Amino acid sequence: MNSPFIRDIPSIAKNLKNVRDMATFKRIMPFCRPFLKLLGADVQKMDDALANVDDLVRQIEEMSQIPDRFNDIFASRGWIIYDLLNLEVAKNAIAKAESGDIDGAETDLVDYYDAETVRWKLQTMKGIRAFHPRVALAQKALIDYEEERYHACVPVVLSLLDGLVNELQEKRRGFFAEEVDLTAWDSISAHSSGLNVLVRIFQKGRYKTTIESLTIPYRNGIMHGMDLGYDNKIVAAKAWAALFATRDWALKAEKGLLEVQPKEPQKSWKEILDQLRKNQGNKEKLEQWKPRDIEVGIDVPASGAPELFADTTPEKQLAKYLNFWMVKNYGYMAKCLSSKMGPPAKQAPARLRQSFSSKALKAFKFVSIQDHAAALSIISTNLVFEEYGAEVLKSFDFRLINEDSQGNPEVSGTPGSDWKIINWALY
CATH class of the missing domain: 3.10.450.50 (Nuclear Transport Factor 2; Chain: A,)
Structure with a gap:
């Protein structure tokens, strides 16, 4: 169901194709201009829109590489890319890690999850119907996080994550259950290099009591009282990040969009020309609308x-x-x-x-x-x-x-x- 790379998922591939098609159209625009004028198209506005398309191609191609690079570097440390992760934060973390300072990059990721960022991302979680009864408990966990009571915050966030997935997973398996599958078609976080990797890391068996400070929210060790050194911000931030990364999978699960969706039919030249005429008509209607x-x-x-x-x-x-x-x-x-x-x-x-x-x-x-x-x-x-x-x-x-x-x-x-x-x- 998943493409080998996140950059190949349909939504990203489509954006790349669209912007490359625009670059191609820019090159043939001189030959199309007389024909477009006959159709009543605003050729000058089209020229203006295409002026910076080459720079746009470079920017989108660069952005399309970020998700795979981020997961390659940070997934083993308990971080994955997801749709609402700030791309500049991800890009800067990649640059710092590739320069040799991966610990510094991880510190920057932890700092990104300040109380205000968590508060805003919790608002976005309200778009998931199954999260509604969990909001009140999540807000209490946020208070503990803000007050640096990580010992109280972490178990709650992990339980919210487990329960949310359990409610929406077809076979009623939580985030930390064996054989749970959190992949989804056309998803950044639910790509095979994303949530399923976190699942395997977070659900690792922990059979010996440890007091050393953790950097990974090992659910079994924390919930069963074996890992005692989880009371820190890096563990708490990764727990929140995992919850927010699950958002896209949960939204798709609620809408029945986990599996591959039918491809959009390709438009014929006649349909494209009809659309151009319609666009011109809409332009006139928009100018008249009040x-x-x-x-x-x-x-x-x-x-x-x-x-x-x-x-x-x-x-x-x-x-x-x-x-x-x-x-x-x-x-x-x-x-x-x-x-x-x-x-x-x-x-x-x-x-x-x-x-x-x-x-x-x-x-x-x-x-x-x-x-x-x-x-x-x-x-x-x-x-x-x-x-x-x-x-x-x-x-x-x-x-x-x-x-x-x-x-x-x-x-x-x-x-x-x-x-x-x-x-x-x-x-």
Whole structure:
């Protein structure tokens, strides 16, 4: 499932191909310019966009090498690259290690995980549904980390890591279980040189009591009281780093994207030309577009059935979604979600049922409707629902995007497009 090198995974390879194709196009641009002018393309803007493409090629090729180089140097020490690791930090650590100061490079990586960085990365973990019940404990571990109580922080972070993987792993195996597989298609951290390497290192058997200061968070030695010298920042930082590195795998596991996905079909020249014409049309629509000035309660109702709202508007789509929620019609709720930014279509009804079956919507009210772009609107709402016998009042901002039939953003009002909800989960 994995490519031999991280630089060969589809998302990175695609970026490389795209920028190389741009460089090629720059070379043939003089021959295409008359033809593009006939199509109405803004040739000057295209020239401006291509001016620095050669530098861009060099930068992206350099960046594509960083993940493999980082793991080659640091994986054996308990660090791996992942999507939200600061690339400049990784690049500088590689340079320092390759100059002969790998201990200094490791010190820099530890320093990177200060309390503020951990706090921010914990916010990104909230995108994983299975991490929601673990947030409160993670916040307590962060307090201990900030106060340098590493003896208390490390076991908690390791348990959070183990439990998160256990919940999402198909065979119910935790991070430290034997034969656990944490690879995923098109993933930097879940590449075969990433998480699985950490698993083998962290789960190493520890059968003798040690008091020497550790540099690796050996789970078995720490949790079973054999490794007593884990109370330090380097062990704690590596535990946090492993948790954050698992984020991409967990997101893919929740969306059913661990396995190889179908390749996107190659576009024909006719399709490319049609796209150019469409882009020109969209440009004209964008120039004409203006945000609406809407006052809820006067220009549009604050609540009610979808029929009360104008067609092809984001507020009508949201009204549909909320009314479907009231009658627990999760299948129709799923049809209101963005095809690319929501859960996979086949899984969406079950995911919605799992999230909303305990929440019985009683009432909703639109507070404000703001058009932020030609294909993006934000609707602020007040929701009243019953959850586990208690009435909950929640303010929530729904983001809606106008999409075409393929799920691509489209200017509002374009025939064949429809408004879809991006952020469907309330927590």
